Amino acid sequence: MEADLYAPIKEYLAKSFTQKFGNCYLEITAKGAFSSTLKSIVRDDIIFYFLRREAPDLVGFIARKQSEWVSSSVPSIVQDYITVEIKRDKITLRDIYQAKMYGDLFQAKYALLISPERIPEEIKRLDQNTFVTRRYTSGWYVHVGHWISMSNVTEQNWLPSSPFQN
Secondary structure, three states, X not given: OOHHHHHHHHHHHHHHHHHHHOOEEEEEOOOOOOOHHHHHHOOOOOHHHHOOOOOOOEEEEEEOOHHHHHXXXXXXXXXXXXXXXXXXXXXXXXXXXXXHHHHHHHOOOEEEEEEOOOOOHHHHHHHHHHOOOEOOOOXXXXXXXXXXXXXXXXXXXXXXXXXXXX
């Protein structure tokens, strides 16, 4: 079941983002239930109206360091938002557009799509030719990952690249 993947992937991503940035908050939101923590930090709360029936599987943020929060021109604890869509089956073009939609709604720098199935060769070739993972409104990407085990998504199994690389 897809829901069986939520907790281990959440744990892996929170650990990986924390190692890269120092602080990360993620929660399971697949059923459209968002905590007061998320509701209080999302810029445009109208988003939640559209996510009552369908929501990203995970949503969170990378928190700014306290010194950056205070000196920011727009004070906010959020450095970047994260949205994650998890699929049990092989990734499809529709899945990529769903992940793009969630990333765009939250203005998330990190929009991720993860499956335990290998990334299909057709999707890789399509991305090489049309940059289908590129999110044109922001210039960011949907990072498509191949979930290998309950402990990792290795760096070479991301399309177009790992969100944890510099």
